[in-house]
Amino acid sequence: MVHQRKIQIRVPSTSANIGPGFDLSNSNKDITLTYSGEGSSHVPLSIHQNLITKTALYVLASNNIDGFPSPMTIHVNNEIPFGRGLGSSGAAVVAGVMLGNITGDLGLNKDRLLDYCLMIERHPDNVAAALMGGFVASYLRELDPKDFEAPVIPHSETLERETPADKTMDVDGRELTPTVPNGIGHYIKLNWAREIKAITIVPQFEVATATARHVLPLTYDRQDVVFNLQRLAVLTTALSQSPPDADLIFHAMQDKIHQPYRRHLIPGLPEILSSVKPTSHPGLLGICLSGAGPTILALAINNFDKISDTITKS
Ligand SMILES: Nc1ncnc2c1ncn2[C@@H]1O[C@H](COP(=O)(O)OP(=O)(O)O)[C@@H](O)[C@H]1O
Numbered sequence: 001m002v003h004q005r006k007i008q009i010r011v012p013s014t015s016a017n018i019g020p021g022f023d024l025s026n027s028n029k030d031i032t033l034t035y036s037g038e039g040s041s042h043v044p045l046s047i048h049q050n051l052i053t054k055t056a057l058y059v060l061a062s063n064n065i066d067g068f069p070s071p072m073t074i075h076v077n078n079e080i081p082f083g084r085g086l087g088s089s090g091a092a093v094v095a096g097v098m099l100g101n102i103t104g105d106l107g108l109n110k111d112r113l114l115d116y117c118l119m120i121e122r123h124p125d126n127v128a129a130a131l132m133g134g135f136v137a138s139y140l141r142e143l144d145p146k147d148f149e150a151p152v153i154p155h156s157e158t159l160e161r162e163t164p165a166d167k168t169m170d171v172d173g174r175e176l177t178p179t180v181p182n183g184i185g186h187y188i189k190l191n192w193a194r195e196i197k198a199i200t201i202v203p204q205f206e207v208a209t210a211t212a213r214h215v216l217p218l219t220y221d222r223q224d225v226v227f228n229l230q231r232l233a234v235l236t237t238a239l240s241q242s243p244p245d246a247d248l249i250f251h252a253m254q255d256k257i258h259q260p261y262r263r264h265l266i267p268g269l270p271e272i273l274s275s276v277k278p279t280s281h282p283g284l285l286g287i288c289l290s291g292a293g294p295t296i297l298a299l300a301i302n303n304f305d306k307i308s309d310t311i312t313k314s
């Protein structure tokens with residue numbers, strides 16, 4: 001008798017940075033992978049190339065499990081558009097780690113799942129928020145670079161490196177078991193004032209996160225780093241307070257670390273960021289790039305349609 005089990009995994013989109021908060025950072029013949037929704041016409045359906053399934057296979061391999069239980073049918077209904085700054089790759093990594101955890105009956109808790117996510121997507125902002133939910137601040141513990149160099153680790157699009165299949169073996173042809181350090185990512189859930197809503201204006205073009213990272217400088221002026229750190233310290237608390245202080249939040253959401261370098265990738269960005277203000281648009285609290293863009297994120301307490309119409313028409 002065939003034992004059938006149906007599981008459903010839901011992972012939300014995420015908006016990273018919020019202005020100054022930039023961080024860097026077997027033969028499965030009986031496995032069927034299908035897609036509907038965003039990206040379904042061009043996402044790879046080979047389980048060794050698809051980001052969700054290769055992540056799940058990595059989690060299984062790290063626990064000495066060779067592939068998915070079969071037969072298995074995986075259907076992904078994706079609502080997060082690719083390459084828009086809404087954390088689609090982070091969500092895919094979280095979904096893959098959860099898939100590996102469930103199909104391997106591993107019983108990993110959320111903190112441990114975060115370690116696996118961070119081996120693949122090395123900046124914690126999207127994966128920590130998608131996994132834990134809500135308004136989440138996070139950082140990556142500094143580890144020995146060796147921990148991340150194992151060729152068996154699949155990489156999310158952000159890192160642009162694929163694992164050649166033959167590199168998953170040692171010199172004697174034995175499968176390498178990946179190791180995953182403990183406690184890589186630290187996070188804290190922050191309070192968020194209930195009346196603050198997020199408006200996202202999603203352009204019809206993609207900017208791959210990897211591209212948006214290549215345009216960033218390797219070093220920054222001290223005054224720009226201080227500018228961001230001062231604002232970030234104020235912003236996390238300002239967003240928790242009711243009623244929200246629009247002037248405080250608007251200025252605390254200014255950034256000098258990533259948006260200025262990315263503006264040429266997003267036509268109209270400088271004009272939008274400098275013209276849409278709480279004084280011209282009552283109800284608005286702040287405006288920034290969502291993640292690496294091109295989506296624009298506006299925070300507001302009312303007049304949502306008016307604010308989004310202005311940004312859409314800019
Ligand atoms: N649901 C998904 N299934 C498979 N791959 C995905 C999925 N979501 C995202 N990806 C991969 O991640 C890429 C987008 O990642 P990235 O450039 O970091 O943009 P984003 O800002 O949306 O995270 C897509 O081109 C695709 O290769």
Ligand SMILES: N[C@@H](CCOP(=O)(O)O)C(=O)O
Nearest residue numbers: 016023085086087209291292
């Ligand atoms: N801090 C990262 C966030 C990337 O988010 P994404 O949603 O665009 O993948 C960065 O700014 O590069």
